[in-house]
Amino acid sequence: MTTYTATVTVRLKRGVLDPEAETTKRALERLGFELDALRFTERYEVDLDAADADEAEARADEMAERLLANPTIHDYEVAVVEA
Amino acid sequence: MIAVVQFGGSNCDRDAVRALSDLGFEAERVWHEDPLPEETTGIVLPGGFSYGDYLRGGAMAARSPIMKSVREAAAEGVPVLGVCNGAQIGCESGLTPGAFTTNASARFQCEHVYLRVENADTRWTAAYEEGEVIELPIAHGEGRFELDADGYEELEADDRILFRYCDEDGTVTDEANPNGSLGNVAGILGDSESIAVLMPHPERASLPQLGNTDGRGVLAGFEG
Numbered sequence: 001m002t003t004y005t006a007t008v009t010v011r012l013k014r015g016v017l018d019p020e021a022e023t024t025k026r027a028l029e030r031l032g033f034e035l036d037a038l039r040f041t042e043r044y045e046v047d048l049d050a051a052d053a054d055e056a057e058a059r060a061d062e063m064a065e066r067l068l069a070n071p072t073i074h075d076y077e078v079a080v081v082e083a
Numbered sequence: 084m085i086a087v088v089q090f091g092g093s094n095c096d097r098d099a100v101r102a103l104s105d106l107g108f109e110a111e112r113v114w115h116e117d118p119l120p121e122e123t124t125g126i127v128l129p130g131g132f133s134y135g136d137y138l139r140g141g142a143m144a145a146r147s148p149i150m151k152s153v154r155e156a157a158a159e160g161v162p163v164l165g166v167c168n169g170a171q172i173g174c175e176s177g178l179t180p181g182a183f184t185t186n187a188s189a190r191f192q193c194e195h196v197y198l199r200v201e202n203a204d205t206r207w208t209a210a211y212e213e214g215e216v217i218e219l220p221i222a223h224g225e226g227r228f229e230l231d232a233d234g235y236e237e238l239e240a241d242d243r244i245l246f247r248y249c250d251e252d253g254t255v256t257d258e259a260n261p262n263g264s265l266g267n268v269a270g271i272l273g274d275s276e277s278i279a280v281l282m283p284h285p286e287r288a289s290l291p292q293l294g295n296t297d298g299r300g301v302l303a304g305f306e307g
Binding site: 016017018019020022023066067068070072073 | 138139142146174175180181182184185186187188189227229230231234263
């Protein structure tokens with residue numbers, strides 16, 4: 001078994017309104033910054049033992065599917081590295 | 084007996100029991116770590132902030148063990164009503180489609196709203212007329228209904244939208260939409276008519292002492 005860190009990045013699907021990002025963007029503009037757009041992502045780092053990277057990725061993928069992301073509003077991606 | 088499921092962080096469970104009792108129902112709170120009583124004839128997922136809204140409103144509660152029993156009971160036809168946080172739990176658990184997420188205003192909205200009854204031919208809305216306008220309180224930060232275009236089309240085609248936010252006259256407008264919900268949707272049915280969720284609080288508008296009893300009709304839905 002090898003220890004891996006799976007990084008799960010969860011973001012809103014394109015087109016889904018993100019009021020927190022909009023509010024943050026306006027706050028940055030009030031501070032004098034110029035920007036076109038701003039997007040939030042949520043990032044989870046999961047340490048886990050697995051036989052190989054594929055297994056680690058499959059397990060992290062299932063975690064995202066079943067809890068970390070809400071498929072109605074979110075897309076997600078998983079990246080795995082040896083810890 | 085109507086089971087009002089109490090999660091850590093629920094805060095409308097007592098209100099629901101009181102309102103249901105006033106309507107003549109036998110109702111009691113059931114702690115989420117306890118089993119659903121065998122004599123359960125109805126289930127309320129109450130409002131509040133279960134698990135501190137960690138991750139997303141309702142996300143944790145939806146995956147708690149008692150929800151397996153709730154889904155099984157729902158599949159057997161036991162009526163289930165999710166209110167506010169309970170509506171979020173309903174969507175997160177797959178009992179109802181879509182998601183209730185961050186208000187377009189990015190603010191917690193605590194106010195009275197008008198709702199138009201879209202379908203009066205359900206147990207939850209039989210007390211009203213189609214097109215009737217009722218007034219209920221809302222209190223939520225994550226109440227914006229979202230659903231993909233195909234899912235929404237299906238919901239409309241199947242007449243599963245119960246309530247839409249509207250103005251006092253019953254006109255559905257952007258101004259009357261307190262949270263940016265898709266189609267001003269405030270409440271929907273699940274796969275079966277016995278499952279319903281809504282963001283507004285009928286239990287907070289069910290006692291004469293509160294000055295508004297418009298919500299009684301929704302709770303009366305447990306009569307079937």
